[in-house]
Amino acid sequence: MYIKNIKLSHYRNYDNVDISFQDRINVIIGENAQGKTNLMEAIYVLAFTRSYRTSKDKELIQWDQNYAKIEGTVIKRNYQFPLEMQFSSKGKKAKLNHLEQRRLSDYIGALNVVMFAPEDLNLVKGSPQIRRRFIDMEIGQIQPVYIYHLGQYQKILKQRNHLLKDLQRRKTDNLTMLAVLTEQLIEHASIIIEKRFLFLQWLRRWAIPIHNRISQEQEELMISYDPTIDVLESEDKEKISNIYHEKFKENHSKEIDRGSTLYGPHRDDLLFSVNGRDVQKYGSQGQQRTTALSLKLAEIELIKHEVGEYPVLLLDDVLSELDQYRQSHLLDTIQDKVQTFVSTTSVSDIQHETIKKADLFYVKNGVISNQKRG
Template identity: 40%
Template sequence: MIVKSLVLENYRNHTNTRIVFSDRFNIIYGDNGQGKTNILEAIYLCASGRSHRTSKDSELIKFGCNKFSITAHILNSSSLDKDIEIEYYDNQKKQIKINEIPIKKIGALMGNLYAVLFSPEDLFIVKQGPTERRRFVDITLSQIKPSYFYNLQQLTKILKQRNTLLKNINANPKLMDTIDIWNIRLAEVASSIIIARRTFSKMLSSLAESQHNYLTDKSEKISFDYKCSFQITENNEKEQIQNQYIKNLEKSLSRDIILGYTTIGPHRDDYDILVNGKSLKLYGSQGQQRSAVLSLKIAEIELVKKETNQYPVLLLDDVMSELDNNRQKYLMESIKEVQTFITCTSIEHFDNLLSGKSNFYKVVGGNIQNSL
């Protein structure tokens, strides 16, 4: 999968930026605050429907303007061209078109462009709480399985409705009669999400183990293990998980009513990242954590390829400076067939890293000043 070109109009600090990209490496360089990351963010937005930096679309509009637009021209592995257009007017819903045809739901965007983002903030996958790890899994799974994205949306809606019911039960005890309906609806959606996460984690863990084995010269073994918020076994099927979840919802009902929200379910899931059987978050050094995230990201690329038969585009946002020479070389060797976008402040250290056609773009104040 290739992003052939990108047009940004009134997006962040870009007034009218038009770029034609190389099929291999695209080095976007310049001083901090000039708009390099905005280019990667726009590509990511075309893949996932969301920014990785903000949840507010209004923040993406150039100061003093009332709308932005993005147009990405995509070429997939079957040599089929596709245009993805995203337009947003202040205080209105995003308008997304694929080949000039509006889509009604953001889920229809998923699968048109696969993108893997790697930035220094990805260390949060290891260092911070379960929200970051769930987000990492959910974004990739949503791209390769649009039905998963739909289930996540349904989960959010049902949880909101069940939580409202929990808050109102004390004032109106008769509402207790309707809780079973919401438990069943929640369990139906949750069981599908749980099965998808369990399968994904097993695949990612296997791929990451192979990558990490090579990266650490067989001195470390990594695993990425799914932790469901209630007890299931590896062999539990959908109906069994559904029934088990309903039982757990019934057990936690009294606590849920007191707290006013649902305390158990996919929104409480986590993932254990272990190196040599020990928690990477608790016992891993900074170097070990960086190596682990690198292995996970390369495994993510391979997983997308395995599931979709297409490589995703890779967005490396100021990540090269975070890696030592050995990790930089390993990363470059691992992405030989992947179109890659790299932001950085200096291009001096790329002489011995890049193989294949490479385009260089200098960004100054939201403008592409030159392409080497």
């Protein structure tokens, strides 16, 4: 799959831009604050309906304008179709094939994208929230119904936490409502955990051998799920649900005392080990970066396996953060297979045949000029 063209209207520092791409490497070159990352972000937003840089959609709208629009033409399974995202003070609209999608879960997955930015190097050593977001976004791409269950879970979680806080402060004694919200929470939590377990099985299938190759067969990566309940990956949704029921029952008073939901997918984590040692705590920077790179390359292969085509890859200012060996391994892996967008301040430091054949796009003050090569 690849993006044939993209059109931006009043998006960030772009007034009106309409550019076409080849299904190979596209390099976006520009100094800082000129708009190259804004273009990368726009492609990401077209796929996921949200930014990876801000949670406030209004920041995507150009200054002094009342809306922003991203339009793209996607080629997938030899079929061409349009995607559109529009943001305004009234909210956002997602259109697939010119039809507005009421549920984002009906839109996400039409365009599959893997993003690799410098902050993704913190995937291993960063907060659990970063790892939960990683797993949620990737499952959502290949199983859009997951987005629905995650959204419902977060909505119920917010209501339950609010009620627990009121119970803690003795503003209410409505334990019946707590029981109802707990039941609803467990229903979605069980589905989320089951799908996360399955996704991890798929992820290991590619991440472990990829990591082994990058480390020149010196390291063995292991990835495990760290839940807030005692549950095994082999257990099904019904068993997971029963375990949650027991956990909430046992800790009923504790949660009221704390005024917060203490168990569930929102508190779970991923654990990584290399050669049996916790890479988050004891791994070198090189091991942590190799692990992050392995996960991203595994994502690409996983999506290819599940969807039938390679996703679009976004490398946002990340090549300069990788040493030459890891940089070459990444570019060798994607060469002639994956439509890739690379943002950088200069291509002079990237010595690879893939880049030499790339189409170059120069960005300055929200204006893009194109130089085709190869």
